[in-house]
Amino acid sequence: MNTTTGYAANNEQIKYTLTFPEAQAHYVDVEMTISGLAQKTLDLKMPVWAPGSYLVREFTRNIESLSVSAAGKALPAVKTRKNIWHIDVAGKSTVTVKYRVYAFEVSVRTSFIDAEHAFLSSPDIFIYPDGMLKTPSTVHIVPYKGWTTVSTSLEKVNGDSFTRTAPNYDILFDSPLEVGTQDVFGFKVGDTDYEVAMSGGGNYNKERVKKDFTRIVEQEVAVFGENPNRHYTFIIHNYLKGGGGLEHLSSTTLGATRDGYTHEGTYQSFLSLAAHEHFHLWNVKRLRPIALGPFDYDNENYTTNLWIAEGFTAYYQDVIVRRTQLYAPQNYLDLMARQITLLDNQPGAKVQSAAMASYDAWIKSYRPNENSANTTISYYTKGAVIAMMLDLEIINNTKGKNSLDDVMRYMYNEYYKVKKRGYTDAEFKLALEKFAGKNLDEFYAKYINDVTDIDYNSYLAYAGCKLTDDLAGSNTAALGITMIPNTRRVIVATVLRGTAAWDDGINVNDEIIAIDGKPADSKEPIGGDKKPGDKILVKLIRDGLEKEIPVTLKRSTTVKYKIEQLANATPQQLVVRKKWMTLQ
Template sequence: MIIFRINYKYIIGIFIYLIFFQNLTQAGVNNETHYTISFLQPQNHYVNVEMTFDSRGENEVSVSLPVWTPGSYMIREFARHIEKVNAYTSDNSPLEIFKTNKNSWKIITNGPGKISVKYRVYCNELTVRTSQVNIDNAFLNGSNIFMFVRGRLSDKCVLKINLPKNWKNISTGLKKISNDLYESDNYDDFIDCPIVAGNQEILEFTVSGKKHFICMAGKGNYEPAKIISDFKKIVEVQEKLFGDLPYNDFTFIVMLVQAGGGGLEHKNSFAVIADRNLFDKPERYRRFLGLISHEFFHTWNVKRIRPEVLGPFNYDSEVYTKMHYVTEGWTSFYDNVLLRRAKIFNDEEYLTMFENEVNDIMRFQGRFKQSLEESSFDNWIKYYRQDENSKNSQISYYTKGALVAFLLDMEIIKATNAEKSLDEVLKLLYDDYKKNPSKGYTDGRIKELSEQVSGINMDNFWRDYIAGTKDLPLKEYLELAGVELINTTADDKITLDVEYTYITDSVIMINKVYEGGSGYAAGLNFRDKLISIEDEMVTKNNLQSVLDKYNIGDEIEIKIDRDGLEKTVSVILKTGLPRYKMKIMDNRSDSQLKFYNKWIYG
C-alpha cells in the first residue's frame, strides 16, 4: 500500500510563484505604450496616430502632448495641430474623453483593460523642431506627434510605422525590431529620435565597429563619397577627443530644401536642414560641415554631459538653466576647431569662421547689456524671440559662449604652459557622466573643474565674463597664440550702420539700426524707407555710391518715408562699428607656436 504525503508548503510555494510570475508578465505588458502611425492623407499633411496602453485598473487616465521639444527652448504649443481625439476600449467601444488644459486630455476608463487613443496631427512646418508630411516623405519630431500617459514617462514605447505603398525607407535612431517596428526604453528617449519616412538615400560608414547612417532626404547636388568621407572624419576626430562612441549606431538626418537651415541634437541621431545646392560652394559647404560637427558634438555635450535640470524633462513648461554657455557655447567653440584638427579646414578657413563669431558679438552693444548667464536663463523669452533691436540689447550664448570658451582654453593653456587645455575639463565632465549617467552637473562644477585643471583661481574670470558683461580681451588672448586681431573699419566704406531690405530696386526699407552707429544716433527707425540723401534719390544700385560722396563728420539730410509720411532726418556720419579680421603673425615665438598648437590640436 502506497501512502502519498502532501507537502503543503511546497504547493503553497508553487502557487505563490505562479501568481508572482503572472503578475510580472502582466506588469511587463502594462508597462508599455504602443503607438501606430499611418499616412492616410499625406497630400494634406496629416499623420494618423493610435496609442494603446493598459488602464492598470485606474478609473481615470490622462494623456498629454509636450509644449516644447528638448534642445529648442521655446514654448511652441504643439497640441494646436492635434485633431479628432477619441478613446476606445479593446473591443472598440467609445470611452468618454475630454480636454482638461491646452495639451492634456482625460479618459474615463470604465475599469481595467486596454485603452486606445486615436487622433491625427497636421504637419506642415519643416524645421528641425517641428514636423512635415507631404506626398513625397515625412519628417516627424516625436514631441509634436506622440502623446504620453501622465505618470508613465518611464514606460517602454513601441512604435509600428505603416508606410504608404510607394515609400520604401525609414530613418530613425529608434531601436529597430523589424522593418516597420521600433522601440525605446522610455518616453524621453522615444521622442528624442526623429523619424524620416519616404525614399531618401541612405549612406553608410563604420567607425570603431559601429554603423553610421546618413539619411539624405530630398534632391541635392552632393557627392555621396565626399559626404561619407567628411562625416567619417568628424566622427573620428570627436571620438579621439572623448575616447569612445557612446551609442550602438548613429543616424544623421539631412533634410535638403530650396532654402533653410538649422540643426537639433539627439542622443544617437541628429537632424539638420540644408540648402540642396550648397555642396559645390566651398564657403557654404564649410558652414554646413560646421553645423554637422556642432550637432554631432552634442552627442556628448548636452545629451550626456548636461546641466542637472536638462533631464528627465518637464514637458509642460519651461526648464531654466544658466549653463547654456557650456551646452551651446562650448559646442560652438569646438565645432570648427575640431574640423581644423580633422584637417577638413586649414588655418585660414578656421580663423575665418572664428572671425564671424567675433564680429557677431564684438561689433554690437548687446554685449554690455546681457551676460552669458542671463542669456542662458532668458533664452525662452529672448534668444528664440529675437527682433530688430536684439543686437543692441542681448547676446547669443552660442557665439559669446564660444568666445569665452576660447578665453578659458587660453587661460588653462597659459597657466599650465600648454600642458593642458579645455579638453581636459571636458574629459573630466564626461568621466562624471560615466560614473553616474542619471545625474547632470551643477552650476559650480564647471568652475571647479576649470580651477582643478588650470591650478588657478577663476573667481575673476567667472565674475567678469560669465556672470558679468566686461568686454572680452580677445586681442590679448589671441596674441598669446600668435594671432593678430585687426579692426578693419577704417578701410570700410561710409556706413549708417543699419541693415536694409530691398523691397524693390527703388524701395529700401531699414530692418535693423545698430546702437553706436550714425543711423541710431540720428533716430533712423526700423521700417523707415529711404527716399533721398541731400535731395539725391537713392536706389539699391546707387545707395553706397551716394554715401561715399561724404566723409566722417559730415552732416547729411536723409529723407524717409515713415508710416506713410515723409520726414527729414539729420545724420552726422560717424566711424562705423568695428569689423574684425584675424591674421597669423609673422615670426611667432616658440611660446606662441606652442600655445597655438595646443589650442588648435589639443
C-alpha cells in the same frame, strides 16, 4: 502606487500606429493603444517643447479630431489644460486614442509631411499618458504610397524597419523619424555604425561625405575617450537653401543646401554643422547642465549654462574640422575672427551676459524682434568666444600639457558616467580651474556674468596670434540701420543703438524714399560721398504718411576682424599655437 492617478506602474503596454491617408495635405493619423490599465482616470499629455530647442512651441495647436474609445464605445476626453486631456477609464483595461496631426513647418525641430516624405519630430507627434514617461512603447508606420524607407535611431522590432520601439518616452521624444525614399548610406567608426539619410536630393558625393564624417567622428571620440552609441543616424534634409541642426541622443537632423556640396565654403560650413550636432551626443545629451534632465515637458527648463552646452559646441565644431586637416590653419582663424566680429558688431553685447542669454533663451533667443540686436547676444557666439579664451588660457598655463579637451573629458566621466547626473555652474567652474591651474572668479565675473569688453589679444597672444580690425582706420559715415533684404525699396529692419538713425528718430518699418532730394538706393542708402558729421535730410514714409527727418551722420562703428599668426612667435607661443590649431 502613484498617488495622483492610482495605478501600479510598469504593467502598461503602449502601441502607436501611424498612417498617412492625406500626406499630400500634410497630415498623419495616429492611433494609440494603451493596455494594462488599472486606474480610474487617465490624463493624456503632449510636450509643449522639444529638447534642444528652448522655446515653448505649443504642439497641441496642430492636433485635431482627438477621440478616445474602449471596447468600441466612445469615452469623453475633457481638455483640462492646453496640452492635457482627462478621461474616466474606471473598469477599462485598454483604451484606444485616435487623433490627427497637421505637419507643415520646415525646420529641424518640427514635423513636416507631404507626398514626398514625412519628417516626424517626435515631441509634436506623440501624446503620452501622464505618469508613464518610463513606459516602453512601439511605433508601427504604415507608409504612404511609394515610401520605402525609415531612418531613425529607434530599434527595429523583429527586424521590421517600419516597426520601432523605444524603452521610454525620453528616448522616443529624442528620436525623430524620416519616412520616404531617402538615399541611405553608411560608414563605421570603431564599434559604432553610422547611417546617413539624404532627403531631397543634392550634388553630394557619398564617398567624400563618408570619408569626411569618419574623420570628424574620430576626432570627437578622441576628445571624450569613447563613443557611447552602437549606432547613430544623420538625417539630412536638402533644400534650395538650407541650414540648422538639432541634436539627439543617438541621431541628429541637419538642414543643408541641395547643390552646395561642390562649393568649398558651403561644404566646410556643412561639415562644421555636422561636427556641431554630433559633438552634442556628449556635450548636452549626456554631459549636461543639471536643469536639462530629467525633462519637464510641460514647462520651460531654465539654465544659465547654454553658453557651455551650445557655445562650447559651437567652438568645437570648427576646432574638430581643423583637426581633420581638411582645411588650412588660416581657415580656422578666419572662422574664429568671424565669431568675434559677430559678437562685437552686436550692440546687445554691452547689455546681455552669457549667463543671462542662456537663462532667457526661452523668451528672447527664439523670439527675436526688431530690437533684439540692441539688447541680446547669441549664447552660441559668446560661448564659442569664451571657449576659445579658456582653451588658450589652459594650454598656456600648462605649457601645452592640458587643454579644454581635458575639461570636457573629465566632466563627461565624472558627472555622466560616475555621478550619473548633470553639473551645476559651480562644478563646471571648478573643473575649468582644475585644469587651468588658476582661480577663475574674475574671468566669470567679467565675461560670463557681466558684459565687460574683452581684450582678445591678451588671449590670442598666448599662441603668437594677433587680432586686427580691417575697418579700424576708416572714416565711413553710417546711418546705423539694417534693411529688409531682397527688395529695391529701402525699408528699415533694425535701428542700431547709438547710431545716427537711433539718435535722430528713424524707425523700424520706415521706408526711406529720398536723401537730400535724391531717390534712396538700397545698395547705398546715404551715398558714398558722405562723411561723419554731415547733416542729411531723410524723406520717408511711415504708416502711409510722408515725413522729413534731419539726421547728423556718425562714423560707422562696424568692425571686421582678422586673426594672423605672427612670424616672430616665441618657443612658448609656438607650443600653444601647435596645440590649439593641431599643427603638424
